Amino acid sequence: MPRELTIGDLHDLARGAALLGTGGGGDLYVGRLMVESAIADGGRVELLALEEVPDSGLIIPTAMMGAPTVLVEKIPSGDEAVRSLQTLERHLGRKAFATMPIECGGINSTMPLVVGARLGLPVVDADGMGRAFPELQMETFHVYGVSGTPMVITNEYGDSTIVNARDNAMMEWLARGVAVRMGGAAYIAEYSMDGETAKRVSIPGTLTLGIEIGRCLREARERHDDPFGALIEMLKRTPYSNGRILFEGKVTDVLRRTTDGFVRGNATLESSSGSVLGLEFQNEHLVARVDGEVRAIVPDLICVLEAETAESITTEQIRYGQRVKVMGISTPGIMRTPEALAVFGPAGFGLDEEWKPVETLGA
Amino acid sequence: MPRELTIGDLHDLARGAALLGTGGGGDLYVGRLMVESAIADGGRVELLALEEVPDSGLIIPTAMMGAPTVLVEKIPSGDEAVRSLQTLERHLGRKAFATMPIECGGINSTMPLVVGARLGLPVVDADGMGRAFPELQMETFHVYGVSGTPMVITNEYGDSTIVNARDNAMMEWLARGVAVRMGGAAYIAEYSMDGETAKRVSIPGTLTLGIEIGRCLREARERHDDPFGALIEMLKRTPYSNGRILFEGKVTDVLRRTTDGFVRGNATLESSSGSVLGLEFQNEHLVARVDGEVRAIVPDLICVLEAETAESITTEQIRYGQRVKVMGISTPGIMRTPEALAVFGPAGFGLDEEWKPVETLGA
Numbered sequence: 064m065p066r067e068l069t070i071g072d073l074h075d076l077a078r079g080a081a082l083l084g085t086g087g088g089g090d091l092y093v094g095r096l097m098v099e100s101a102i103a104d105g106g107r108v109e110l111l112a113l114e115e116v117p118d119s120g121l122i123i124p125t126a127m128m129g130a131p132t133v134l135v136e137k138i139p140s141g142d143e144a145v146r147s148l149q150t151l152e153r154h155l156g157r158k159a160f161a162t163m164p165i166e167c168g169g170i171n172s173t174m175p176l177v178v179g180a181r182l183g184l185p186v187v188d189a190d191g192m193g194r195a196f197p198e199l200q201m202e203t204f205h206v207y208g209v210s211g212t213p214m215v216i217t218n219e220y221g222d223s224t225i226v227n228a229r230d231n232a233m234m235e236w237l238a239r240g241v242a243v244r245m246g247g248a249a250y251i252a253e254y255s256m257d258g259e260t261a262k263r264v265s266i267p268g269t270l271t272l273g274i275e276i277g278r279c280l281r282e283a284r285e286r287h288d289d290p291f292g293a294l295i296e297m298l299k300r301t302p303y304s305n306g307r308i309l310f311e312g313k314v315t316d317v318l319r320r321t322t323d324g325f326v327r328g329n330a331t332l333e334s335s336s337g338s339v340l341g342l343e344f345q346n347e348h349l350v351a352r353v354d355g356e357v358r359a360i361v362p363d364l365i366c367v368l369e370a371e372t373a374e375s376i377t378t379e380q381i382r383y384g385q386r387v388k389v390m391g392i393s394t395p396g397i398m399r400t401p402e403a404l405a406v407f408g409p410a411g412f413g414l415d416e417e418w419k420p421v422e423t424l425g426a
Numbered sequence: 427m428p429r430e431l432t433i434g435d436l437h438d439l440a441r442g443a444a445l446l447g448t449g450g451g452g453d454l455y456v457g458r459l460m461v462e463s464a465i466a467d468g469g470r471v472e473l474l475a476l477e478e479v480p481d482s483g484l485i486i487p488t489a490m491m492g493a494p495t496v497l498v499e500k501i502p503s504g505d506e507a508v509r510s511l512q513t514l515e516r517h518l519g520r521k522a523f524a525t526m527p528i529e530c531g532g533i534n535s536t537m538p539l540v541v542g543a544r545l546g547l548p549v550v551d552a553d554g555m556g557r558a559f560p561e562l563q564m565e566t567f568h569v570y571g572v573s574g575t576p577m578v579i580t581n582e583y584g585d586s587t588i589v590n591a592r593d594n595a596m597m598e599w600l601a602r603g604v605a606v607r608m609g610g611a612a613y614i615a616e617y618s619m620d621g622e623t624a625k626r627v628s629i630p631g632t633l634t635l636g637i638e639i640g641r642c643l644r645e646a647r648e649r650h651d652d653p654f655g656a657l658i659e660m661l662k663r664t665p666y667s668n669g670r671i672l673f674e675g676k677v678t679d680v681l682r683r684t685t686d687g688f689v690r691g692n693a694t695l696e697s698s699s700g701s702v703l704g705l706e707f708q709n710e711h712l713v714a715r716v717d718g719e720v721r722a723i724v725p726d727l728i729c730v731l732e733a734e735t736a737e738s739i740t741t742e743q744i745r746y747g748q749r750v751k752v753m754g755i756s757t758p759g760i761m762r763t764p765e766a767l768a769v770f771g772p773a774g775f776g777l778d779e780e781w782k783p784v785e786t787l788g789a
Contacts (some may be wrong), residue, residue, distance in 0.1 A: 086501070154517075154588075191643040220596075221592055222586055222589075222590065222591045222592055222596055222600065223589075223590045224588065224589050224590070224600060224604075225517075225587065225588040226585075226586075226587050227585065227586045227587070228585045229583050229584055229585055233583075233585055236607055237585065237587060237604060237607050239606060239607075240606065240607040241587075241600060241603060241604065243603065244599055244600050244602075244603040245600070369517050
């Protein structure tokens with residue numbers, strides 16, 4: 064049974080998907096407003112569980128790609144990704160049965176909701192990252208053998224580009240070049256696949272997970288309860304079962320530059336006891352080191368949260384003086400296989416450290 | 427009546443198209459070998475005069491785009507532009523009646539000959555530049571209202587990109603980004619149009635002109651005659667009627683860098699009497715100043731030729747110590763209208779000088 068999302072669900076999703084964004088994924092405020100606008104215009108957002116999709120149904124995932132720093136100033140109307148999907152339908156000569164997120168963290172959790180509401184398509188409750196990642200081949204879709212191309216990239220002026228690439232790394236390389244020339248943020252339809260394939264290669268239930276994380280944080284705040292404790296308890300009942308606070312302290316230094324279509328940089332935090340946390344990011348947080356020792360590393364989640372409210376702080380918002388708690392959260396098994404780690408583990412980002420599960424690292 | 431090109435014609439075309447390349451347009455040696463290989467495989471190269479094309483026949487021009495410096499090391503097989511045309515046919519849902527050069531200077535005079543020979547399509551004896559220019563909107567096709575998109579960009583690995591852009595400047599911007607990410611040289615099909623349109627917006631007879639220039643230089647050398655004098659006489663009977671020697675001297679300095687997908691730079695030459703010629707180029711020579719005074723400027727041709735043989739020297743070959751003659755050659759009226767000069771006159775290249783016909787400049 065499809066489930067229709069309410070405006071309340073969207074507020075919870077915005078909060079939960081920001082956490083799954085692990086610092087990246089773009090501004091959820093903009094994302095939520097786009098969906099609300101589509102609903103105000105008479106659209107409905109219907110979530111469909113992965114197992115409800117017919118095996119032969121064509122799924123066309125939709126998303127934004129680019130640097131989150133750009134999106135803050137170059138705000139989408141919501142129609143861009145609709146055109147991406149329609150252009151890909153024409154290129155394939157087939158109509159989509161549903162759309163789906165490629166990424167359930169950040170604004171890309173809401174982009175397919177806009178597309179679904181505008182076109183009357185259901186949205187599959189699953190994704191290919193289980194969080195946010197900066198590059199298009201960093202997908203379980205890719206890890207488990209789906210071609211990302213043909214893909215479509217559009218912008219707000221109606222320019223579009225259809226990419227066919229020999230592999231998904233080349234797709235990322237070419238598409239990133241186009242996105243940069245479109246102004247650093249663009250809108251895509253890619254990894255089209257049938258329902259049978261989607262059931263094999265996707266991380267199920269991640270939109271619902273985002274809503275549940277957001278609801279958990281909201282309800283804890285409403286109860287004047289500790290939102291961190293509530294979240295850690297709630298996560299135990301999900302495939303992201305192991306959440307822990309890695310560090311508590313103050314942001315003392317941030318280096319950030321928007322280059323080659325990404326936000327790259329690092330941040331330093333100090334605790335009251337003089338411990339130092341170093342974070343490295345490429346759109347998303349990649350590694351957290353406390354006094355030089357790795358405490359969490361991709362693909363496990365590294366979440367920088369405001370110390371009282373547990374509101375997420377993105378890599379473009381993080382700044383000197385913020386008081387934060389930094390959480391590490393374990394990821395589902397499908398994201399931790401050797402094939403998956405080869406793509407979006409430490410080596411996928413040029414980091415020297417070997418991957419170790421966050422639940423085995425430090426105290 | 428289509429006219430079949432011989433191997434001898436190709437040698438003449440290589441020499442003549444190099445001159446029309448005005449320093450750019452890529453290495454004709456590679457271009458000629460590709461056509462000879464297509465003929466050796468049983469292909470035929472058939473030239474069709476512009477007026478012989480049916481009004482409703484679909485013409486799909488084909489070309490290389492990128493920096494000529496790259497092409498010297500990243501040599502095409504000849505199949506790349508064939509795939510570009512075929513991909514555009516599929517996207518349009520129509521078959522091409524013929525292909526055509528977008529540019530009759532440099533390797534792009536031969537690229538459509540390869541495509542024609544491989545696919546059994548005639549090649550229209552006309553182009554959209556009447557010489558070589560570095561950017562895709564620098565076309566009489568564009569000046570007189572034809573959309574360059576949908577266009578296809580391919581590389582030697584079978585990657586392809588279909589661009590649809592709001593205008594031809596955006597097409598150039600996006601396509602250049604893709605070409606750079608494909609390694610600095612790529613293969614395109616663009617400005618598809620019917621025969622009726624082609625007759626209105628093209629520069630007719632430019633492949634034949636390239637062959638005639640090459641033949642003129644060859645025959646003068648065979649006669650031990652002055653090739654420069656012979657060329658100037660021959661040009662009088664063409665729409666490029668006013669050829670003159672602007673300077674004779676030695677190359678004393680060259681600054682050249684390959685950046686953003688172009689070769690940019692300048693060269694300095696000194697005559698025996700101490701005069702100094704300054705050349706600026708972006709793939710092609712843009713302006714020639716003798717002792718600071720403009721003597722020829724785009725779109726008129728500025729050709730750097732070996733002082734004895736009149737063999738063309740490209741902007742990637744020019745180097746200290748070469749003894750050369752530099753010619754200025756007038757261009758046809760269709761390239762000198764106010765609309766044309768706005769696109770590929772001095773202002774199109776950011777040059778401050780106003781355009782003046784080469785035949786009115788200096789002595």
